[in-house]
Amino acid sequence: MPHYLLVHKVAMYPESQDEWIDQWREVRKKAHGDVEWLHSFLDPAEGKLYCQWKAENIEAIMKCLPPGIQEQAPIESSSEIILFDTLWLD
Amino acid sequence: MAYSFPSEEWLQVLVEVLNSDQRYAEIAQNWEGDMNVVIEPEDGDRRHDLPMAVYLDLWHGKCRGAWFINLEKEEMPDAAYTLRARIGNIEQLFTGQLDPIQAMMTRRLRVEGNMAYMLRNVPTVLDFVRCCKEVPIK
Numbered sequence A: 001m002p003h004y005l006l007v008h009k010v011a012m013y014p015e016s017q018d019e020w021i022d023q024w025r026e027v028r029k030k031a032h033g034d035v036e037w038l039h040s041f042l043d044p045a046e047g048k049l050y051c052q053w054k055a056e057n058i059e060a061i062m063k064c065l066p067p068g069i070q071e072q073a074p075i076e077s078s079s080e081i082i083l084f085d086t087l088w089l090d
Numbered sequence B: 001m002a003y004s005f006p007s008e009e010w011l012q013v014l015v016e017v018l019n020s021d022q023r024y025a026e027i028a029q030n031w032e033g034d035m036n037v038v039i040e041p042e043d044g045d046r047r048h049d050l051p052m053a054v055y056l057d058l059w060h061g062k063c064r065g066a067w068f069i070n071l072e073k074e075e076m077p078d079a080a081y082t083l084r085a086r087i088g089n090i091e092q093l094f095t096g097q098l099d100p101i102q103a104m105m106t107r108r109l110r111v112e113g114n115m116a117y118m119l120r121n122v123p124t125v126l127d128f129v130r131c132c133k134e135v136p137i138k
Helices: A017-030 A058-062 B008-020 B022-027 B087-094 B100-105 B115-120 B122-133
Strands: A003-009 A035-043 A048-055 A075-081 B035-040 B052-059 B062-069 B081-086 B110-112
Touching (some): A048 A058, B008 B122
Antiparallel strands (some): A003 A048, B052 B062
């Protein structure tokens, strides 16, 4: 299954711990079956969030994202990427 | 040397570390957020000294003051943040066995206060925990 990297520009951070966790859990709940949210990396200096997904296509990922995503953390770019797993060297 | 946790000796050394660590001074140079850390007992733990709190006045890369609060007798200061966790989780945090972000995402460390400011300043949070790890606990 293809891997994708979505780069979000974080415009608004959640105000509370509950809001943060609830938002992320909502996405995670939707990401099952043919869509997998693998990792997210925050660059706090740039305010960017890099999210790695595994999905059949980009549309499947978009269905997992909440309606307000374009206001809170608009997607700057999305790319289909190729995995190079360093564990394969072991 | 390892210090009992929680103890006055541990807190004194932590303050010394925070106020002498150049890296923390740089990373936290813009941080403005004092905090109460409430140390809770484990389930079934009958320790008479818990829960207790430690207040840390963290301001622009320095710790301007720190003291313990006996919650039976005193009220906590009105701080920007109140963090709450069981003593085992705090010990794991301060010994590097528990990742701070993981602790927050799993609510093993509960945060009351402006999460947006904390997330924008994640490097400061992580470096504060790094400084805590500099003070070995037993």
